[in-house]
Amino acid sequence: MELKNGLTVSYNSGRVIKVGDDGYHENFGFQWNLFNKLQLDSYNGSTESFDRLLDQSDLNPDEFKNKIILEVGAGSGRFTEVLLSLGAKVIAVDYSSAINANFQNNLEFVDNQKLICVQSDLFEMPVQENFFDMVICYGVIQHTGRNMDSLNHLTKFVKQDGYLLVDIYSNSIRHLNPWIYAIRPFFFLVKDNKKKLNLVKKFVNFMFPIQLYLIKKVFNKGGIYKYIRYFLYRSPNSVYGINLYLSGKISLDIAKEWDILNTFDAWMPQHDHPVSFKKWSKMIQEVVKRKSFDIVSMKECGQGNCATLKLRNN
Secondary structure (H helix, E strand, O other), X not given: OEOHHHOEOOOOOOOEEEOOOOOOOHHHHHHHHHOOXXXXXXXHOOOHHHHHHHHHHOOOHHHHOOOEEEEEOOOOOHHHHHHHHOXXXXXXXXXOOHHHHHHHHXXXXXXXXXXXXXXXXXXXXXXXXXXEEEEEEOOOHHHOOOHHHHHHHHHOOEEEEEEEEEEEEEOXXXXXXXXXXXXXXXXXXXXXXXXXXXXXXXXXXXXXXXXXXXXXXXXXXXXXXHHHHHHHHXXXXXXXXXXXXXXOOOOHHHHHHHHHHHHHHHHOOOOOOOEOHHHXXXXXXXXXXXXXXXXXXXXXXXXXXXXXXXXOOO
């Protein structure tokens, strides 16, 4: 494949392609290389990543088969693994060294010439425009500091009849957790990532058994219990792993590890710009008008808002 700046790569490149150097987002690299397998369905025993991909995209598994997909912000590969298992060829891009974990986690697909891993900024990606059957960007846009610019830039790489799958964090009452925004300025004062992680571990290890006991009492109950759950879910630390455990999807040990990861992930970003669903709708409508996309779906999902768009074949 011919890329920009005279760079040529193929699916048998056998290495991570690096374009530029990132220190700014390397806290993400730290966490995803440390928790490199945790969110992989093949490791944790759940179908959480598979289910989230299909729920957010509103596409069927067969619609990913034999597609050439650009996955932006691929991290350690939770969705990369799913896409490859569904029969896609993937170029996985991440700005941080998390892409190295992705490469190692999916090494068999590198060897089978179905995966290329590229370390690059979203705005500097050396890939062809108007080329991909799908462009997927989940869990990234709100961290760029340039929400609309990111969305517009991603549209450049979708070919006619291709899909754009995107999401963004929500600032609605349902999704927003004010605790993490109160914690971040103090957490940012700790410069060493290992020290940050130790603080997170101590806090989660203390809170986890208490939260597990309380949430178990109100789990899946209606009436007033849903308001109690809402209060418990607004904890300074993540309880996502506890919910997965109580749903029978993962083990207790994995649940605690997942909550440590999610808490670290929530406390440490320098950029985090969630938007309301109304604002998200306006952003999507702007893309539709400017680039002749059709809206396949647009809804609240996961941690916020998501959309699947299809570029018309004019």
